[in-house]
Every structure is written in C-alpha cells, then in structure tokens.
Amino acid sequence: MKQLRVFMDFTRAFYLLVLLTGVILLFYSPLTPAGYLMVGWVFYNLLKEGGREQRRKEEERRQEEERRKKLEAEKTRRKEEERRKFEEEQTAKGLLKFKGDWLPESEVKKLLAVEHDVENDFQSFDAFEFEEFVAGLFTAMGYETELTNKTGDYGIDVIAERKNKGRGINDVVAIQVKHYGEGHNVGNRDVQRLLGSMRLSSVKANKGILITTTDFTRQAEEQAEGTDVELWNGEYLREMVVKYLIDKKVEEIKNGLP
Numbered sequence: 001m002k003q004l005r006v007f008m009d010f011t012r013a014f015y016l017l018v019l020l021t022g023v024i025l026l027f028y029s030p031l032t033p034a035g036y037l038m039v040g041w042v043f044y045n046l047l048k049e050g051g052r053e054q055r056r057k058e059e060e061r062r063q064e065e066e067r068r069k070k071l072e073a074e075k076t077r078r079k080e081e082e083r084r085k086f087e088e089e090q091t092a093k094g095l096l097k098f099k100g101d102w103l104p105e106s107e108v109k110k111l112l113a114v115e116h117d118v119e120n121d122f123q124s125f126d127a128f129e130f131e132e133f134v135a136g137l138f139t140a141m142g143y144e145t146e147l148t149n150k151t152g153d154y155g156i157d158v159i160a161e162r163k164n165k166g167r168g169i170n171d172v173v174a175i176q177v178k179h180y181g182e183g184h185n186v187g188n189r190d191v192q193r194l195l196g197s198m199r200l201s202s203v204k205a206n207k208g209i210l211i212t213t214t215d216f217t218r219q220a221e222e223q224a225e226g227t228d229v230e231l232w233n234g235e236y237l238r239e240m241v242v243k244y245l246i247d248k249k250v251e252e253i254k255n256g257l258p
C-alpha cells in the first residue's frame with residue numbers, strides 16, 4: 001500500500017509538471033492543436049487521478065472502520081467469555097450473585113431477611129409502608145394488588161385479585177393490616193369490621209385476610225371461625241415472607257432471573 005501511494009504521488013507530480021509546462025507555453029508561444037490536446041489530456045488525467053485518490057481514501061477509511069469494529073467485537077466477546085467463565089466458577093462454588101456481590105446462599109437469605117425486617121417483627125416499617133409491604137407480598141404470591149388509600153374502601157387496606165382457573169372465577173381478597181407493637185393483640189371488633197367492609201365494599205371480595213405483626217385475642221379467633229376471614233399473626237406472616245419474598249427470590253437468582 002505504501003509503494004502504491006509513492007507511485008500515485010509521482011504520477012500526479014508528473015502530470016502537474018506537464019500541465020504547468022503547457023500553461024507556460026500557452027502564454028509565451030502559440031500552441032498547435034496537438035499542444036492543446038496534450039494540455040487537455042493532462043488536465044483530464046489530473047482530474048481522474050484526483051477521483052482515484054478520493055476513492056482510495058474512502059476505501060482506507062472503510063477498511064479502518066471495519067478493523068475497528070472487529071477489534072471492538074472481539075474485545076466484547078472476550079469480556080463476555082471471561083464474565084461467563086467467572087460466573088460459572090462462582091456458581092460451582094455454591095455462590096449466588098446478589099446486588100453485585102457473590103455470596104453463599106445462607107448469607108443472601110440473611111440479607112433478604114434484614115431487608116424485609118423479618119427478625120424485628122417488621123417494626124422498622126410505618127403503617128403505610130407496612131401496607132405497601134403486604135401488597136408486595138401478595139404480588140409475589142401471584143395476585144394483582146391495589147392499595148385502597150386510593151379508593152377509600154372502609155376497613156380494607158389492600159385488595160388482591162387472582163384468577164382461579166379451576167373455578168373459572170376471580171379470587172378477590174380484602175386485606176386489612178394491623179401494624180402493632182409487642183403486647184398489642186388484635187381483637188374481635190377488627191374481625192367484625194373486616195366482615196362488614198367485605199359485604200359493603202364495591203370490590204365484592206369473596207375472602208378476607210386480617211394480618212397483624214403481633215397476635216389475635218381468643219375472642220378474635222372465635223369471631224373469625226366459620227367465616228370467610230383468615231387470621232395471619234406475626235409468626236404466620238414471617239413464614240409467608242420467608243416463602244415468597246426470600247426463598248422464592250433465592251430460586252429466581254439461581255435461575256438467572258433479575
């Protein structure tokens with residue numbers, strides 16, 4: 001390629017010299033028709049060489065761009081191969097990728113438990129955050145959820161809906177949450193309130209769930225018995241959180257899901 005460039009530069013220099021000689025002769029002595037033809041021929045060849053040079057430069061730019069793209073593609077492929085190999089090695093060691101770090105499964109579960117405040121009985125949440133948390137739990141369970149602070153359904157904090165393919169109808173669950181501290185148990189009046197809200201609500205719930213971070217009084221348990229209301233105390237809530245927000249998340253990580 002370098003030798004070709006030298007030859008092209010020499011050719012253009014020759015044509016320019018001949019053209020300059022022709023122009024000088026044109027001004028200082030009359031040219032014969034053959035002389036005019038020579039000058040025209042030289043000028044034509046100069047234009048042609050200019051076009052060739054332009055095409056040559058364009059071809060060089062194109063080839064350079066192709067080389068650059070190939071180098072980038074190869075670099076990307078190598079990085080991806082190194083990343084895949086590294087992840088396979090970490091997975092073979094029994095580690096899980098969690099928030100950018102590779103950790104043992106037990107450590108991931110501990111971090112998720114802290115994130116969901118399981119060991120602290122969910123006391124780090126305020127009342128509204130706890131409602132959002134419960135809505136997220138039912139979303140993980142396969143429900144479509146809505147916080148009723150937007151709709152104002154009396155006594156219902158979350159509405160969860162899921163299609164029941166076996167029965168051909170939707171399960172609509174009215175959920176009331178009680179974010180209490182230790183020693184403050186939920187009584188039968190809250191069960192009655194939820195039952196009344198289910199009947200009066202426009203959502204037409206076929207099931208109600210009363211959830212608390214603590215426990216229920218004996219009267220509340222008796223009130224709910226034989227009705228469409230389930231009682232979830234703090235212990236059962238923790239079990240559901242572990243099942244759907246921790247163990248399920250760990251399985252998703254194992255399967256490469258975000």
